[in-house]
Amino acid sequence: MAFTYFFRDVQTLETIRDHALPNLRTRRYIHIWDAGCAMGPEPYTLAIILRENMGHMYFRNVKIKATDIDGSNLFEKIIHDGIYPREQVDRIPKDILEKYFIPDEYMKNYQLAGEIRNAVSFKKHDLLSLQPVEGDFGLILCKNVLLHFNEQERINVIKMFHQSLTEGGYFATEQTQKLPPETAHLFEAVVSNAQLFRKIGS
């Protein structure tokens, strides 16, 4: 199920902003993998939150690779175009909507600003293939996806994420998702009130 919406679970995204971003900013590029991104509201929300916290020039170094198994074969075009109907942008704070979205003349559809669209690219990818997506990631975000997998699949996917992270990279998942004990030695918790972890080892 590709249920998702803009500004979903902002608390986790703000925890990333407050606790991972200061470290990620010390790197030349910020490469992020959003695994199980659905049709784009999550990676685009993260891009907006990052843009709100950095200048235009540095934001050009933010690259979010958004992946999904996408049984509908629609996500690539939706994410590429960055156009969403009014009902889907309803929850976005008004100041953010006005700043980063351009309405069509009937205010029926809203398109994300070019600089936000440029930060996000989509690739069709099945997490259960256990084939890592190409890139050296400082952050992997995988929310409301692992719950669809069985325990062994979760362990295998989280180990793949660990391998795909750069040294000291971050992994974030939803509030209700606990790390399986078999992967606990691979990460340390960054905060106590969100599921944000930091890679241990290389």
Ligand SMILES: C[S@@+](CC[C@H](N)C(=O)[O-])C[C@H]1O[C@@H](n2cnc3c(N)ncnc32)[C@H](O)[C@@H]1O
């Ligand atoms: C509930 S949505 C979560 C979307 C977004 N991460 C969020 O939290 O709002 C779950 C997504 O996981 C994707 N998904 C399910 N199984 C997958 C797999 N094996 N590999 C990649 N994506 C998968 C679905 O296509 C769907 O878009």
